[in-house]
Amino acid sequence: MFSFILVYEEDFNPYFLFVFHIYAEAQNSYAGLITKADSLYRVKNYKVANESYLQAFKLEQKDKNDLYNAACVAALAGDKKNAFKFLNLSIDRGWVDLEHFKTDSDLGSLHDDIEWKQTIFKLQEKIKQIELGYNKEAKVALEEVYKTDQGIRLEYIEAQKKYGYKSKKVDSLIKLMNYNDSLNTITVAKTLDKYGWLGEDKVGSKGNTTLFLVIQHANLKTQQKYLPMLRKAVKNGKARPSSLALLEDRVALREGRKQIYGSQLSSVPDNPSKYYLSPLTDPDNVDKRRASVGLQPLADYIKRWNIVWNVEEYKKQLPQYEEWEKTTKW
Numbered sequence: 001m002f003s004f005i006l007v008y009e010e011d012f013n014p015y016f017l018f019v020f021h022i023y024a025e026a027q028n029s030y031a032g033l034i035t036k037a038d039s040l041y042r043v044k045n046y047k048v049a050n051e052s053y054l055q056a057f058k059l060e061q062k063d064k065n066d067l068y069n070a071a072c073v074a075a076l077a078g079d080k081k082n083a084f085k086f087l088n089l090s091i092d093r094g095w096v097d098l099e100h101f102k103t104d105s106d107l108g109s110l111h112d113d114i115e116w117k118q119t120i121f122k123l124q125e126k127i128k129q130i131e132l133g134y135n136k137e138a139k140v141a142l143e144e145v146y147k148t149d150q151g152i153r154l155e156y157i158e159a160q161k162k163y164g165y166k167s168k169k170v171d172s173l174i175k176l177m178n179y180n181d182s183l184n185t186i187t188v189a190k191t192l193d194k195y196g197w198l199g200e201d202k203v204g205s206k207g208n209t210t211l212f213l214v215i216q217h218a219n220l221k222t223q224q225k226y227l228p229m230l231r232k233a234v235k236n237g238k239a240r241p242s243s244l245a246l247l248e249d250r251v252a253l254r255e256g257r258k259q260i261y262g263s264q265l266s267s268v269p270d271n272p273s274k275y276y277l278s279p280l281t282d283p284d285n286v287d288k289r290r291a292s293v294g295l296q297p298l299a300d301y302i303k304r305w306n307i308v309w310n311v312e313e314y315k316k317q318l319p320q321y322e323e324w325e326k327t328t329k330w
Contacts, residue, residue, distance in 0.1 A: 064093035072106035142207035199238030
């Protein structure tokens, strides 16, 4: 499977985090080609997705996750040469999730090749070197927090599907989720206060992601406290710009302002199974802002919730959304 954070990278209120509206020139940009490849992967058009990745990498080959995802697509498309090429490049750029690497079904066609064992060995050696610089105490603590943060959210999503939004099961999971979040916030706050915002080089990808997830799920006072720290971490390469965008949006809405990047959705007051895009500033240029922080086009994101992005219609509905937002508990 592709390299994605469990659940969603973007989130909607109240509890958790994941027409093709992109300009013609952007479709041939690196971000546009990567987005196209992702969409093709999702509909199992692996051959054309592979071609899209090859075009993108003629422009740049920097992101370890994009390289890993490209390897998955190449393997599924029967292009073993590029699959191993991209796997090795992803390791060179910092990919270190050995467990995911070894169990990813997308890479199954590579397992009988002698180069697979060589690639596994390379990754194991890379991990050994990286772990010498880890803050092991913080890494272990954060990975435990990650399990509780994401585990309860997966259970919540499945319960919604099985029992319905207003079921007793879902209500009990919301209470447990809030309880877990409060405990996780204490652990993460202690880590941040002691060490600052730790990058992947100190706590690994999962530990680094956990810092963001827990603060994103915390109360407004906590978010306001650590938002400047996250801004600094992004400047220093210790956190993702997309993570900062999501937290900026959530804090803005909680403070009564409009969001900037369109990452937050809310439930329609009288129909909790239906969603709307929370009030957004300058809707006409939102995709430019999203692209600048590595987020996919807004139309692709919100269609997960059966919303069709029409900027003119959104601007007409915005006063209604602003009224609804007054009743929203962020």
